[in-house]
Amino acid sequence: MSRRAPAFYNLAWRWHFYAGLFVIPFLILLSLTGIIYLFKPQLDQLMYPELLQVPVAAQQISADQQLAAVQQAYPQALIKQYMPPVTEGRSAQFVVDNAGQALNLFVDPYRGTLLGSQDAQSNLQAIARQLHGELMIGTVGDRLIELAAGWGIVLVVSGLYLWWPRGSSGAGVLWPRLSARGRLLWRDLHAVTGFWGSLFLLFMLLTGMTWTGFWGAQFAGAWNHFPAAMWDDVPQSGKLTGSLNNSSQQTVAWAVETTPLPASDPHAAHNGHAANPASSAAPQVSLQQVVDSAAEQGVQPGYSITLPKGERGVYSVALFADDPRNDATLHIDQYSGAVLADVRWKDYGLVARAVETGVVLHEGKLFGLANQLFMLLVCLLILLSAVSGLLMWWMRRPQGRFGVPPLRHDLPRWKTAIVIMCLLGAAFPLVGASLLLIWALDWLLLSRLAGLRPLASD
Incomplete structure (x- = not known):
């Protein structure tokens, strides 16, 4: 007798299981x-108040004087980078490379005194950001995060199918049966948090994917386009702003990562600044001039100034x-002070605006504390769903066995499963490649090993 086609429900269950074990950590x-x-x-305010807060005085000293204080303390x-004070009573910050070590240096902008330093890569926030983006292992970590995010989308899609209410009662899906015990x-906790949190998890995964090194870079390259005329007659460095x-x-910002990074012209005369006869380069504008230029261009506080390299x-x-x-995002010629490029919200396309809005919502910035608390709730829902799914598998797993969910052969709807998986694989190439690999592994190995007998279905 020929085997019947696998049911979509059970195929989804199996893929949900694989995706879950990989994605949950x-x-x-x-x-x-x-x-x-x-x-x-x-x-930051709680951990480093002595670095961030300063007594307000009558007048701030110039950015050049602050820079001189840093150069005196760290001559080599x-x-x-320089970050002017965001508000009164806040310190200014410099990022320096000191013998190969990146340091954040904090300066009192009223008195010019150095408040202290911080390792730019080993503080709590920097470590959290590096773990969040690339697991602190560079490109390999970035690809693993991207793969996990893509598989997370598979997890949400398959989870919604598995737990979508199929009867008159929503118990166990729309709300938990609190009288239940054990597994x-x-x-129920896994299903309910997953059901109500699925759209938010999709939002978090998709907005996070825009920052990944492979899919995110391709997505940005496809959608982030600015008029070429913005860079007409502007010297090019051959690098991107990203x-x-x-x-x-x-x-x-993400929206400008694919824009060209202009170059300064060290030889030509600009705006009345003649080249120095004893040097191949024209005089360099001061840091304070750049601060003044940012103010003249209407850039709001909170910006950074990356200093010229070379x-x-x-x-x-x-x-x-x-x-x-x-x-x-403004690029300024280091010799003349001319604004070579100026990119603002009005220059963003529709997709760039949508992504940037999604990113600041993702980071809890757009609506202040309310946004932070809502994103905290989303993170807690994700944690509860992940931990409950892991515990559910562990409690049901046979002793000494992997505990792969069963693949029954009734209600044949396998064509829909193939379409959904193909669409997800095409949209996220790393997921598609891994999908083919695990499908082959499942068919050739896992489902054939006697030691990995499937569990009995519910």
Whole structure:
């Protein structure tokens, strides 16, 4: 007798199981590190008040005087970035490379005194961000996070199918049966949190995917387009603006990552500044001039200034704002002070605006504390769903066996399963490749090993 086609319900159950075992550790890690980064403003104030807060005086000293104080304290350090005070009573910050170690240096902008330093890559927030983005192992970690996020989407789709109410009662799906005990209670908690949290989890996964190194880069390249005329007659460095970001710190917004990074012209005369006869380069504008230029261009407080790297580098003024409508990215010639490029919200396309809004919601920035608390609730729902799913499997797993869910052969609807999996695999190539690999492994090995007999179905 020929075998009947596998039921979609049971195929979904099996793929939900595979996706869950792979994704759950990542979801737990991403939720915990996300909560830490979510409350960065409050945690920073709590942990480093002596570095962030200063007594207000009558007048601030110039950015150049602050820079001189840092250079005096760290004469061999390479100054990489400057963050002016966000408000009165707040310190200014410099990021420097001191003999290969990245440091955050905090300066009193009223008195010019150095308040202290912080390892730029080993503080709590930097570690949380690196774990959240690439597991602190570079490109390999980025790809694993991307793969886990893609499989998380498979998890949500298959979970919704598995737990969608099929009867008149919503008990165990829309609300938990609190009178239940043991595995049934954990099953209800897993189903209910997964059902109500599925759209929020999809939102978190999709907005997070835009920052990944493979899918995110392809997505940005396809949708982030600006008029070429914006860079007409502007010297090009051959790099992209996204090169200013790194795993421990975000400098520029996602929408501008694929834009060209201009170059300064060290030879030509600009705006009345003649080249120095004794040097191949024109005089360099001061840091304070760049601060003044940012103010003249209407850039709101909270921005950073990345200092030029090399004789063709530019000053990059970047504001990745809590409200993306205030985003600003300016590149300024280091010799003339001319604004070579100026990209704002009005220049973003529809997709870029949607992504930027989604990202700041993801990070809990757009609506202040209310946004933070709501994202905290989402993270807790994800944690509860992940932990309950893991416990449910562990409690049901036969002693010494893997406990793969059964694959019955009734109600043949396998064509729909194939369509859904193909669509997800096409949308997320890393998921598609791993899907084929695990499908082959399941068919050739796991389902044929006597030691991995499936569990009895509910």
